[in-house]
Amino acid sequence: MERTRPFSSRVGRISLALLPVALAGAVLLGGGCDVFNPSAPKPPAETPPAPPSAGDATPPARSETPPLPHYPMGLRRTDLLDWAFAPDRSAMFPEDQRNTVIRDFDTGQRLRLTAEGEACDWSPDSRWILYWNRGWCFVSRDGQTNRRVTASDNTRNSRPKRAGNLPVWHPDGPALVLLDASDRLCLVSVTGDRSRQLATTEQIPIDTKSTSPEFHVGPGGEWLVYMGLNRVGFLRADGTGHRVAVRRLYRCSPPRWSADGQSVAFMADVTNADHRRIRQMWRIDLPTGDLRAVCRADPMRSEGGRYVCAFSPTGRHVAYVADDRDQPRIVLAECDSRRITKIHDQREAESLCFSPDGNRLAYVSDDQQDLVVLDLQEPRGMRLSCPGPFGRTLPTIEGWTADGRTVRLGTDRFTRWEIAADGSVARRVWPDPWEGPVEVTEFQTTRVPLEEENLTTPEKAFAEVPSAGADVEPDLETLPVQVVVEEP
Helix, strand or coil, X not given: CXXXXXXXXXXXXXXXXXXXXXXXXXXXXXXXXXXXXXXXXXXXXXXXXXXXXXXXXXXXXXXXXXXXXXXXXXXXXXXXXXXXXXXXXXXXXXXCCCCCEEEECCCCEEEEECCCCEEEEECCCCCEEEXXXXXXXXXXXXXXXXXXXXXXCCCCCCXXXXXXXXXXXXXXXXXXXXXXXXXXXXXXXXXXXXXXXXXXXXXXXXXXXXXXXXXXXXXXXXXEEEECCCCEEEEECCCCCCEEEXXXXXXXCCCEECCCCCEEEEEEEEECCCCCEEEEEEEXXXXXXXXXXXXXXXXXXXXXXXXXXXXXXXXXXXXXXXXXXXXXXXXXXXXXXCXXXXXXXXXXXXXXXXXXXXXXXXXXXXXXXXXXXXXXXXXXXXXXXXXXXCCCCCCEEEEECCCCCEEEEECCCCCEEEEECCCCCEEEEECCCEEECCEEEEEECEEEEECCCCCCCCCCCEEECCXXXXXXXXXXXXXXXXXXXXXX
């Protein structure tokens, strides 16, 4: 499981004046920035910022140049480098340390949970912390509840600390998807009132971290997708609808989800008729089990194993940056018709992100750290230049608000920004509010349609797997905990 690390997960609450924008942003999670990384675990899921407290009602400052940010609780930027932010950005804990210390921005308190263990990850609702202490455990943010889910004697023959990327959080309750003490793949509620077996280790072989498949939970939590070295499958969160790929797909990248959680896009190698491996992008429609090859991955830009690519909220389009630095272009592929169009605007692109309706595509230009918004219906675009400075590295698009009017960005300075897609205003929403002007430059794009690619498709995509879903008796061990309030 990936722990929360970069700035996109390390930012805080917004001002009361921006609460409507934050509430609107909570609706859109699946259409955010998609960067494929075949060698790295899935990036953390997007979550909206926390509602502000009464003390944040100060209207945002306005000037031509933003002042340096002032972080809460007297923190400096260097203090945030090794801390993991809660999904709602209201608290954080230090990574890779025992005796977890929580900085709560809502209360301004520093809480030390003296239950020993290495904190690993926040729950989706920011109320629980997963940690390892002779087994997988979780403790509530206020320290009132502390439970162990699985036990380990820490011997060489015991179950490894991580099997694939398990355990992973599920939004139901929340709950954990993990291997229980009986080696059953289960969904375990943190409240301890229910536990359900999803599959057996015969159906989904799970051994060590390097050979086990990695599990990914979709928006809404209805579907789970797992991908191993040569095994791809998916099932519902109750254990039904389990299917596994008949044809072997190798070197699968982490999937990217459509906004409704009903389809995924990913990259994988397949053996063609000439017995050669080719790398393609694939789309799976989860309810029907339809597996479709979308386009070749060969022309995609890859730097250190990272592919700059995005999946549209509707699941109908894929956009990626082609590996052609002499003539930069963005390629738009239609998943059903496989029609491919390249869009030229003479700028390098990073951090692609579709709008909620799929009609616009935003990206960060690495020329001058500008935000660029392309109209996919018309050959035109807008370059939005902000007064900055964002930081030494390019900002990353975190997503659009649900109304499609604003693009959210994060920076390496742990600040969060919201820029109106029409260029009317730029706002810094964390750690302290600020508003400033945006310079808008409109331009025309050149579009060239490409011929349909010769893709390798499987004759039969997936085989059904008998359901192993069944309710099992919850077995959680309650552990003691003591909370110490420390001086800020």
